[in-house]
Amino acid sequence: SQTIHQWPATLVQPVGSPLSLECTVEGTSNPNLYWYRQAAGRGLQLLFYSIGIGQISSEVPQNLSASRPQDRQFILSSKKLLLSDSGFYLCAWSAAGNNSPLHFGNGTRLTVT
Amino acid sequence: GQQLNQSPQSMFIQEGEDVSMNCTSSSIFNTWLWYKQEPGEGPVLLIALYKAGELTSNGRLTAQFGITRKDSFLNISASIPSDVGIYFCAGQPPPRGGTSYGKLTFGQGTILTVHP
Numbered sequence: 001s002q003t004i005h006q007w008p009a010t011l012v013q014p015v016g017s018p019l020s021l022e023c024t025v026e027g028t029s030n031p032n033l034y035w036y037r038q039a040a041g042r043g044l045q046l047l048f049y050s051i052g053i054g055q056i057s058s059e060v061p062q063n064l065s066a067s068r069p070q071d072r073q074f075i076l077s078s079k080k081l082l083l084s085d086s087g088f089y090l091c092a093w094s095a096a097g098n099n100s101p102l103h104f105g106n107g108t109r110l111t112v113t
Numbered sequence: 114g115q116q117l118n119q120s121p122q123s124m125f126i127q128e129g130e131d132v133s134m135n136c137t138s139s140s141i142f143n144t145w146l147w148y149k150q151e152p153g154e155g156p157v158l159l160i161a162l163y164k165a166g167e168l169t170s171n172g173r174l175t176a177q178f179g180i181t182r183k184d185s186f187l188n189i190s191a192s193i194p195s196d197v198g199i200y201f202c203a204g205q206p207p208p209r210g211g212t213s214y215g216k217l218t219f220g221q222g223t224i225l226t227v228h229p
Binding site for chain 2: 006042049099106107
């Protein structure tokens, strides 16, 4: 069966420091991969998605970037964190194709101080 | 862009009561999904709907894909304390330009509180 791993679970970083969140998927090949951010309150905002290695699409302009160095690995990064980057970051995968549901990881709670 | 209106925003109910929540959109979707999120965790898929008019059950949960493809509802029967959480609807729009990816539009969530 497919599983998704996301780490770390929580992270406290000072303003201006770099960020690297990692997500890996097991049990499937060529998945679509996604990074979402969930601010306090509830809504989920799509940040990046990827349909293949090295193929990244950004949904909103921001201080973050994403990379997909391997088929089942998705990384969210920042060179210099802002206070506004605090939030709950969720990685998700779906099978290739347009009608496949998303499956989420357990998220990373990022607090920028 | 597409937006989903999910209601109600929150519900406070007694254990044993039935629950109903819905989502509406100004544009059509090819797929409707319902998720539940518990504190500190990622959303978990409850029900996926792929066809207009489709009615699907998962235990005490029932969801329907609206005939117009612009709405969906989720019902929970005989609620129990472990039903507490945030419930999200999500819709997948028709593909554009042949691109095959599953971008979702999410509703703002319904916070469900169940009193024993």
